[in-house]
Amino acid sequence: MKNILVTGGAGFIGSNFIRYVFDKAGFKGRVVNLDKLTYAGNPENLADIQRKFKGRYAFVKGDICDFKTVAGVMKKYKISEIVHFAAESHVDRSIFGPKDFIETNIHGTFSLLEAARTIWGIGNREPGVGNRGSGKFRFHHVSTDEVYGSLGKTGKFKETTPYDPHSPYSASKASSDHLVRAYSDTYGLPITISNCSNNYGPYHFPEKLIPLAILNALEGKPLPVYGDGLQVRDWLYVEDHCAAIWKILKKGRAGETYNIGGNCEMKNINVVKGICAALERAVPARHNKALGGKKYSDLITYVKDRAGHDRRYAIDFSKLKKELGWQPSVRFAGGLAKTVDWYLANPGWVKNVKSGAYRSWLRKNYTR
């Protein structure tokens, strides 16, 4: 049986990826999810998978920074493929407290790389002899378009765009990308890297723009728009992202980077207005007592801008399309409607995720 190690699988994209692997990719092996359960990790995201795929899904609570833990999991489960999501992922948090970003995103990635090359025996090759693990192993590193910095009015990020990160988050991800590439060039570790744009969809922790705005609007709370709201992001539905990662894991060329984008550039203010429109269709404001007679769009509130705020991101994913035949399938209006419906259909998840007491109980007590 093939065993894949997914790090950070209890987070937003990681849990969607594990669900995709079991439900959509036709995978017959085992997934081991190594996650520290920080504030962003929630094992409830995979409760159904845990029930349905007993024996083929294993959860290990642990820190990727701890080499012994990682090496122990890799040996115990005879891991041959790693998909590395685990990270501190929120730009605003990185501005107020960068330390955890340096720890997890840089040191954590380093400890995973060391465990992979040691246990797979790849670093033992003679200098200059590229064995790349003879195709048996693969280390896929999930990264972000934010490493490329900020675009002007035109142009898109290509895989060859020079790195120019501006936040502690993007700088820490850039460092981890460089380390991953260095392990390929120096030791022949069979790696791939993907740099993708902003994701949205189910199980998104409500500190990021889209889930925050959906839940605030439903409760009649302000919808904070940073600065002038004219910053542009390229939105990617999370399941499309998972399909792209699966393709890269299975068919991507070792040593390569692939950009993943949604072909969906939107100004932040239009995203928030889109959320208001989607909510108006699902729960008309006149039926929502929390609004006290207001419209959803009345809640939009311009606030102080984020420090070092990148103006525009856009992704050129033509390499992935040409080499592996991937392109996004979900358009923004449809993806947003599905996302709104998911939050409305899962009030229990929302309540738990917002309850500090429940979350710290989970962190302490959840071990399976």
Ligand code: NAD
């Ligand atoms: P998330 O914050 O929702 O989840 C991160 C997960 O990693 C959590 O389950 C957390 O408990 C776990 N984790 C954190 N530190 C850990 C540690 N030291 N050891 C083990 N587990 C740890 O993040 P996400 O939005 O799902 O992002 C996943 C990956 O995708 C990240 O690497 C992020 O940089 C990248 N990415 C995200 C986006 C996006 O729009 N969300 C876009 C581009 C790239």
Ligand code: TYD
């Ligand atoms: P976010 O969801 O935090 O993702 P990222 O910083 O990784 O792009 O933010 C998306 C965009 O929305 C970004 O330009 C910042 C902006 N933003 C707001 O305007 N208001 C908010 O409350 C948040 C969280 C983000």
